[in-house]
Amino acid sequence: MTLEETATRIKRMEIRGAGRIARAAAKALLDYSESINDLDQKSYIDRMLRASDLLAGVRPTAVSLPNAVNIISKPLLKAETLQDAKEGLEDRARAFITHSEHAVTRIGEIGARHIRDGDVVMTHCNSEAALQCIVTAHHQGMDIEVYATEVRPRNQGHITIKTLSDAGIRTNFIVDSAARYFMKEVDICITGADAITVNGAVINKIGTSQIALAAKEARVNFLVAAETYKFAPRTILGERILIEERPADEVLPDAILTTLPHVTVRNPTFDITPSEYVDLIITEQGAIPPEMAYTIIKEHLQWDMDNLCTDYPYCEEE
């Protein structure tokens, strides 16, 4: 698959999921670099930087894409020889792929340590990383019971309870509105994240923030399981995460809606849970308090003002 093919498939969402698109981009950069054998240092670097820009911009709201590209293309800017640049980039691409494949496993292992035998866990939506924590704990022999929500309007909860039931975990299925009702029975909440901002706010499936609020009210710990590439670097520059609104017919059949002239369906996909309702974020790099998001972005994702600013006008002046 060529670089352009990969870009196209990501754009068309044939390749989906934060981890998969990041790994696809890494693989594409690796293959592309390996295919270049006859250029001088400057030409190699120019070409790879253009390839990086192409991939990073294919789906601007998928934060894992620029995160991956940034980590992998770092050596281009600092290498002193062609060999340094090429080997550096290719090594990082391979390491990224390996690391990313293990990320969910690691998160599961770290997260499972926060679950105790006999715990009742509540989860919302269908997060691979969050479920990994629960399933890992279950495999370690802990007796665990789960409350899983329906997750209107797309009912992702149906997938969640299938995963849990298949793993042999005792699961209660509830409507989203019942989260606070059962919160007093719950020992710990674990959800995933779609993105995490510089101040530790968690963007996740609509309804997450309500559950976090109800958990706070009842002194129940609220954990978020998220790979580091879910952290959104541009929020350092003040960029807001846009909350997508999806089609009305996910919520209300058109046949009904058309009979109701004064009714509009509002269907936001995500909401924002403020950091004060989040006790820990479990990444493959360890468990951190949400306020450390900035450090993750700087240390693990290797962003700084310089590369963040590349396409922001006010950075040009320096």
Next chain:
Amino acid sequence: MTLEETATRIKRMEIRGAGRIARAAAKALLDYSESINDLDQKSYIDRMLRASDLLAGVRPTAVSLPNAVNIISKPLLKAETLQDAKEGLEDRARAFITHSEHAVTRIGEIGARHIRDGDVVMTHCNSEAALQCIVTAHHQGMDIEVYATEVRPRNQGHITIKTLSDAGIRTNFIVDSAARYFMKEVDICITGADAITVNGAVINKIGTSQIALAAKEARVNFLVAAETYKFAPRTILGERILIEERPADEVLPDAILTTLPHVTVRNPTFDITPSEYVDLIITEQGAIPPEMAYTIIKEHLQWDMDNLCTDYPYCEEE
């Protein structure tokens, strides 16, 4: 319709709704009393008390039933003559019916005064009294916008948005999980109640307490619209309101559930909103703080320890 027929129809839920069953019981007592013309005082009272007991016990969890019967049968215990007893009971039965029929209208008028021109109102489930407040304000010429929830699993929100759209009120329809997301746009929340306890806790459709919590978090006033016969006298004696759990297939089709051996559906119908999240309860007797529930029960519903205790063993000793 005879007394027994009325009792049967209430029991079979052919007569439903807090207001309707209360009025049916009042009408049955009135007709029954009018049909008795040849008894002496003691026999009349005995017979009417038996009729009262019969009706009050038909659906023990429907709090409006004993509330109505108690108010209407009061004169039986204090009357000095047959005429006093009979006229007293019949007058009260007629007054109760009239009063009850106007209750929702009055609540609408009182509640509308808490809405200001331009307000955005959030409501949950499908409460006649709560909607009456909104519609009355709209009819008074106020520009009002509503957020109405879907109300899983039975989707009562569909009825709510039809009522609102038919009235010409601009309405946004959202999933239950999106209540906190939109709360910052909301000026006031108004819901109904299925029952209200002596300490002002509101039993209402599952999800109500989550919305009330999110309203509190955002300093949005939360109002409850409820006829006085929703107040539950026996909670003075410590009686807990039982939260009914309804069938699993309301939430998840049996076809799916049977494939998931470790999954149980939990489907509670109501939750409990503590009084600290409720700013006002709007009754047809006026707007009161939730802490005044005790006074409503004593003054308007005319319960006291003596009649409350009738069938509690520890009361016998006095």
Next chain:
Amino acid sequence: MTLEETATRIKRMEIRGAGRIARAAAKALLDYSESINDLDQKSYIDRMLRASDLLAGVRPTAVSLPNAVNIISKPLLKAETLQDAKEGLEDRARAFITHSEHAVTRIGEIGARHIRDGDVVMTHCNSEAALQCIVTAHHQGMDIEVYATEVRPRNQGHITIKTLSDAGIRTNFIVDSAARYFMKEVDICITGADAITVNGAVINKIGTSQIALAAKEARVNFLVAAETYKFAPRTILGERILIEERPADEVLPDAILTTLPHVTVRNPTFDITPSEYVDLIITEQGAIPPEMAYTIIKEHLQWDMDNLCTDYPYCEEE
């Protein structure tokens, strides 16, 4: 002074202050009744009811006026003879005047019991009743220190610190913005009220609710000193207390404002402190929790749905 003269002087605000206008109305009704000697019962009652209506409506937002008139004119509705009606009304008018004159003294005595030797008290605006609590405690020999705010835009704080200094009480004068800064030094807050709603919300000088919030944050008790005629009966019917906005030039000189085409001055006189920030309301009838406002309105001010409804259309039907 004739009834009309009294009405006119109240209207023109030549007679001001909740207590003074209530007593003026009582005196006017008393004099008017005493001047009527030749009418039959019905004519007397009709004339007095018209007089009552006239006075009660002179300044509709001054809640003490209808409160006084309602208490005094009660006997008109229940009296069986002319003598009963006339004596009843006149007795009540005299009692009201006496009672009202002593109300602030009583409030001071009750409030002073909530102050301990060595206490630091914060007050806002210039409330006769609140200052009476402080001064009474001082006269009882307690060592008291006060923080008094400036109270922009009218600087009523200047009057307050004069009263306190004249009484020999150590006083700190601060800008309104400094209330939270000094709150950690404060043992108790005491303010007055302009009106109190049925659910115990306190309408008082703008800035009061900020101080109450800062007191709550620091676990400092917040007391309100208010005569019972400050309680607003119509809030039972859902009536909102209107918050008056006063002229811009109180806040910003016209000479400046006219140079700022995009600037509007907003100058609300009062704000609303929710009952959850108020620990006690000290009335001349005793100290009560704010949630008991309803009881004060019913028992002490003698309002009920019947007289409250007189001029509300939906009451006609009964």
Next chain:
Amino acid sequence: MTLEETATRIKRMEIRGAGRIARAAAKALLDYSESINDLDQKSYIDRMLRASDLLAGVRPTAVSLPNAVNIISKPLLKAETLQDAKEGLEDRARAFITHSEHAVTRIGEIGARHIRDGDVVMTHCNSEAALQCIVTAHHQGMDIEVYATEVRPRNQGHITIKTLSDAGIRTNFIVDSAARYFMKEVDICITGADAITVNGAVINKIGTSQIALAAKEARVNFLVAAETYKFAPRTILGERILIEERPADEVLPDAILTTLPHVTVRNPTFDITPSEYVDLIITEQGAIPPEMAYTIIKEHLQWDMDNLCTDYPYCEEE
């Protein structure tokens, strides 16, 4: 036992406990009244009022004493004949004794309805009424587990766990500092009260307010079990409940203290739990929200401003 003997024994604390001293006073008034057979109405009333004053003032801080005397001596002030006065007083004295003897039983029955099968209950100190709720629930067949605190410095917890163990109830004994640690395991807290103020604040054993705060933090219901004669009428007049400080050697042996010249032992017996941390107060008259304390004082204890004011100077003027 004569009236004077009863007064002396109460004074010397030979008769102790809120209920016992109230009943002793009632018995003393009953016997004294029965012994008077030859006086006219006025003399009888004068003598009984003096007797009432004598008993009510024997231990001014024991609120149950004036509460009992007030209820019993009410008929003296309103009776129209000697017989009315005497029979009225004697009937009330007998009723009070009977009622008081049953109060704890009733509280247990009402409180038990707030406990569910399988509940974990936390209690503090050693309250007969609170334990009665737990034991009654246990006797009804519920499976209950209790966390009971040590209650320094007097270790009243030792008595509590003996009562619970003797009743066969599974009990965990913890130091006072461990209350928050175990709060997440707890379903409901129940304590007693030494006194309850007009705004629903609960004066109880030192440490109670910390537990209530920790319960609030974890959304655990906090109930107070208290006979109505624990409500303190004079708090309506602003009277503060004095918090007694007991001897240092309860906390630290004198032998140690004398070696520490800069150390003072502070040993307050009670603390004050604000009403916002109390969900319900369970009295023998029913379960009420704490804000209804005023109503209990007025309706059940039959105090009003007139009899409250008897010995307050500012009341004389009326």
Next chain:
Amino acid sequence: MTLEETATRIKRMEIRGAGRIARAAAKALLDYSESINDLDQKSYIDRMLRASDLLAGVRPTAVSLPNAVNIISKPLLKAETLQDAKEGLEDRARAFITHSEHAVTRIGEIGARHIRDGDVVMTHCNSEAALQCIVTAHHQGMDIEVYATEVRPRNQGHITIKTLSDAGIRTNFIVDSAARYFMKEVDICITGADAITVNGAVINKIGTSQIALAAKEARVNFLVAAETYKFAPRTILGERILIEERPADEVLPDAILTTLPHVTVRNPTFDITPSEYVDLIITEQGAIPPEMAYTIIKEHLQWDMDNLCTDYPYCEEE
């Protein structure tokens, strides 16, 4: 202007404002270094260190001064040759000046991204950085409305509303006490800072913390716009920021104060907003959560224990 002249003008406050005094110090160090051409390495470094100490200590409470001097003089300690030291220092001085001049512009650009079209913004006092965020958003075409406070006692709000009106931004001018009253209309609060401590507490104009508290109560985001040189390094060592109290006559004319023997004016200039009420701090280095203050001090201001400790006795031992 010589080094001494610059020092004197800063001392006399002829050069004022955090940014201006920092740039003046940088310019003075640059000029001074450029004027030294004939010294050996050690003598150059000694002389520059003395110059640095002189400038850093001119106004000890202006935190931007030692911050600037520390960044610029860093190369003196690590340089291996005279040329390294001299060029290093001069490069840093020039970079600091350039950077500082652009800081407010950058903050405006980052901050504007947190404002949405149609937002209502509240600000307090007169912060160049905070206003830049608002004005930048306005220039980007957003429709913005502002609530600006009066800012007693010096009325800096008058300057703020002039800036906003001149920019054509719709502005409401309110007294400081009205902040909570209007908070429900507000979407976002933005203020500046005079200093920020290691744990993210914001020292700003008196009244700021009250507004932040009211914003928290209403779930309104509270942002602080501050250049990185506002962060106070010595707070790492536990140093408290002193809150200056200014003259009484700013608050109350002497003519009045002298007539009030028991009155003292307390006039603190700043208050402290705890980090839990601050959602984000917008610096020219990006938007960070307040808890990251420590990182800013270490990474951007380049302080560590060694240079922090220079003049602290307990550091000598190492």
Next chain:
Amino acid sequence: MTLEETATRIKRMEIRGAGRIARAAAKALLDYSESINDLDQKSYIDRMLRASDLLAGVRPTAVSLPNAVNIISKPLLKAETLQDAKEGLEDRARAFITHSEHAVTRIGEIGARHIRDGDVVMTHCNSEAALQCIVTAHHQGMDIEVYATEVRPRNQGHITIKTLSDAGIRTNFIVDSAARYFMKEVDICITGADAITVNGAVINKIGTSQIALAAKEARVNFLVAAETYKFAPRTILGERILIEERPADEVLPDAILTTLPHVTVRNPTFDITPSEYVDLIITEQGAIPPEMAYTIIKEHLQWDMDNLCTDYPYCEEE
């Protein structure tokens, strides 16, 4: 003392206290290294790594032990020559010992800056570091008053008040339950820590979290004094700090317990104070917000994923 002897004495708790065992381990490694003079690089490193492992694992829950060993043995992994390795390790061992000996002194100096003249300080248990802050402030001439708790069940408060009294500091001794009662008198709380997790939660003597909660409720600052080696690196991997439960007879004599068949004593030694109740942690490296725990662990304790993972199976794969 040989390496093995040191290990044994630490294991037997003959060497106790976080600082002392860390220094003993450092000294043992230093002596052991100095005794090795004839090995090649690889053999030296192997032997020292085995020695490190031995010491680090002697008491697995004493977090200061692996922290010390990790810092000291770092050079083994990176040294290029035998001399580098040996000198590096020995230098670090000596530096660690010196640093550790001064740590409490430094904490005292930093902490004292957070205490103001006239402050009332509350402390719990018996923390050398916390007391050092108080005593240092006292020695600097500040007038300080302390509330110290009894600290059941082991009464460590007796040691605390002796230290304070010997230092001449005015001290109030209270039972643990009285902390909230006196909190309104308190200006600042300072306690120690046994361990601090990656998200800033403080593990300290049972009861600490209750006091922190009561401090939060009353807006009283809560500070923790702790050497950096109290921070627990493995919490980054999700490891939970185990809360030890100690013998029942510390709380209740066996003689009593054996008579109570249904009673179990629960005696946890520590509880967990969440970071939101902690304002600052004072380390010898400066005062930091609790959210910076991660940075301390990484920068000062020099842990990273690689050395953290050594004995975790999921790390092997890389």
